[in-house]
Amino acid sequence: MSTPLLSVQHLTKRFAPDAAPVIHDVSFDVADGEIFSILGPSGCGKTTTLRCIAGFEQATEGTVLMQRRTLSGPGGHVPPEQREVGIVFQEYALFPHLSVLENVAFGVDVGTKAQQVDRAREALDMVGLGNLEDRRPQHLSGGQQQRVALARTLAPEPNLLLLDEPFSNLDALLREETRQEVRQLLKDKGMSAILVTHDQEEALSFSDRLAVMRGGQIDQVGVPEEVYYRPRTLFVAQFLGRTNLLLSHAAGREADTPLGPVKLDRETNGTVLVSMRPEHLTLAAPENADGPVGTVVGRAFKGHDITYRVRCDGSEYLVHTDNRMSHEPGDAVAIRSLEPAVVLESRATPAEVPSGATPEPSASA
Ligand code: ATP
Numbered sequence: 215m216s217t218p219l220l221s222v223q224h225l226t227k228r229f230a231p232d233a234a235p236v237i238h239d240v241s242f243d244v245a246d247g248e249i250f251s252i253l254g255p256s257g258c259g260k261t262t263t264l265r266c267i268a269g270f271e272q273a274t275e276g277t278v279l280m281q282r283r284t285l286s287g288p289g290g291h292v293p294p295e296q297r298e299v300g301i302v303f304q305e306y307a308l309f310p311h312l313s314v315l316e317n318v319a320f321g322v323d324v325g326t327k328a329q330q331v332d333r334a335r336e337a338l339d340m341v342g343l344g345n346l347e348d349r350r351p352q353h354l355s356g357g358q359q360q361r362v363a364l365a366r367t368l369a370p371e372p373n374l375l376l377l378d379e380p381f382s383n384l385d386a387l388l389r390e391e392t393r394q395e396v397r398q399l400l401k402d403k404g405m406s407a408i409l410v411t412h413d414q415e416e417a418l419s420f421s422d423r424l425a426v427m428r429g430g431q432i433d434q435v436g437v438p439e440e441v442y443y444r445p446r447t448l449f450v451a452q453f454l455g456r457t458n459l460l461l462s463h464a465a466g467r468e469a470d471t472p473l474g475p476v477k478l479d480r481e482t483n484g485t486v487l488v489s490m491r492p493e494h495l496t497l498a499a500p501e502n503a504d505g506p507v508g509t510v511v512g513r514a515f516k517g518h519d520i521t522y523r524v525r526c527d528g529s530e531y532l533v534h535t536d537n538r539m540s541h542e543p544g545d546a547v548a549i550r551s552l553e554p555a556v557v558l559e560s561r562a563t564p565a566e567v568p569s570g571a572t573p574e575p576s577a578s579a
Contacts, residue, residue: 217282218243219406220267220374225276227262235274236262237430244374244406249397251409253417254427255453260410263427264376267408268301269294280373300372304379306363308351314338314362315347321366337369338362340399357388364396368405375400375407381416393420414454418442426450443491444479448558451489452572458490458531460555460569469555472527472569474505477554488555492521492534492571496550497541503548510545524549529570 225240237259244250252260265271267278269285269292277287280299285292308317319334338344341361351359360380367375380396381389397420400407411417417424418438425435426449434446445451451459460476462469464486467478471488478488500507508526515537522533524547531549541547 216245219246219248219281220244220408221277221279222263222267223277223279225263225266225278226274227259227266227271228274235430237266240276240427240430240432242425242432242435244408247401247404247406249400249407249409249420249422251411251417251421251424252427253411253414253424253453256412258427259430260412260427261378264301264378264408264410267374268299268376269297298373299376300367300370300374301376301378302363302367302380304382306351306359306383308359308362308366310350310352312350313347314343314349314351314354317351317362318366318369322369324370333369333371334365337365340368340403341365342395355388356384357392360384360392361395364399373406375405377407377409379411380409382411382413389416390419396420418454426453428453443553444556445489445558448487448489451556451558456492456532456572456574458492458495458569458571459558460488460490462486462488462555464488464557464560467554471555472506472529473531473549473551474503476551479554479556482557482560484560486557487559489558490551490553490555492532494551494553495531495533496535496552497522497524497533497539498548498550500546500548502550504550505548507546507548510541510543510547513541513543522547523571532571 221243223241225237226235227237228235240263252263254260262271266273272291273286278285285297315334318337319330322330322333338347341364343361351362381393384392393416409420421438423437424441425432426441428449434441434450442454445454451457460471462471464478464482464484466481469476469478506527508524510522511525512523514521518537520535520537524531524533533549
């Protein structure tokens with residue numbers, strides 16, 4: 215594998231010598247041109263990780279390398295302004311008394327005044343705001359202000375862009391639109407970025423790869439599909455979206471579950487907790503059941519798809535089908551799996567994890 219642009223190795227940060235670490239043994243690489251996200255609930259250490267990369271915090275242990283150059287580590291600590299890293303915060307902090315162009319030029323501190331203005335114009339063109347350079351920030355929409363903040367960070371031409379919840383001040387529609395635009399812009403320019411977010415949908419749709427963080431540590435790193443469909447821990451399975459958990463008895467690639475026999479994504483034996491996303495289940499007529507028959511207790515029609523709640527042997531399961539399948543509350547149905555179940559924990563599982571659907575994922579989980 216070629217040298218990554220950024221390599222974070224065994225990063226640990228304590229804010230006081232005898233305090234518990236806020237991040238512990240965090241390691242990941244970011245390739246040149248890659249968009250990477252750190253996803254996790256509030257307080258798990260995402261911003262601290264980003265601040266260690268930017269140089270605003272000094273790591274207690276571990277190293278941060280940029281193209282093999284040590285930014286932080288036993289060899290020393292490069293100050294933030296010498297790291298060639300740009301950071302966009304949740305609060306754009308634009309100067310209200312300066313024009314859009316002046317705000318962006320403010321971020322460039324090399325070259326003559328005229329060269330700084332040229333760089334600022336290029337950055338504004340990049341984010342599609344070249345025609346608004348004379349406006350004051352307060353006369354722009356939230357999405358436009360966000361793009362000015364991005365242009366201000368892009369103008370000094372950083373090697374790596376750090377994005378700390380940059381879309382969270384935008385309303386839902388604008389938020390989705392802006393993040394798709396920013397992703398496209400970064401891809402067009404071949405730029406590398408790390409996004410910090412507690413929003414699972416944002417991380418899944420914005421990133422090439424993501425790290426899921428919990429309690430100061432990384433649970434799993436992978437491409438969005440892998441992390442969503444093949445979670446390696448109970449936390450990742452629950453944090454990335456709704457799922458059905460089944461305490462099962464595994465024998466090789468198959469398991470006996472409360473819904474009948476299912477295939478497993480890997481070979482294991484004994485008592486295991488498995489996860490099945492609602493869209494990996496479907497409903498069948500009771501006479502085709504190879505497990506217990508359940509009853510539809512809820513049906514949410516969402517246009518192109520339908521989510522059913524099905525009660526079966528005292529537990530409730532979520533089943534997500536397309537809109538061609540129509541069942542009504544009260545119908546007797548069998549739940550069948552379309553994909554192998556994902557083994558989360560290959561051991562006797564604590565009793566507090568019952569079989570059935572998990573609650574909505576929460577950013578403050
Ligand atoms: P959020 O999504 O809410 O911003 P986060 O995942 O970014 O959360 P951090 O801001 O990195 O989390 O904080 C992780 C933990 O470190 C929190 O418990 C926080 O209180 C603590 N912490 C952060 N900065 C400091 C500091 N300067 N001194 C002491 N503790 C700190």
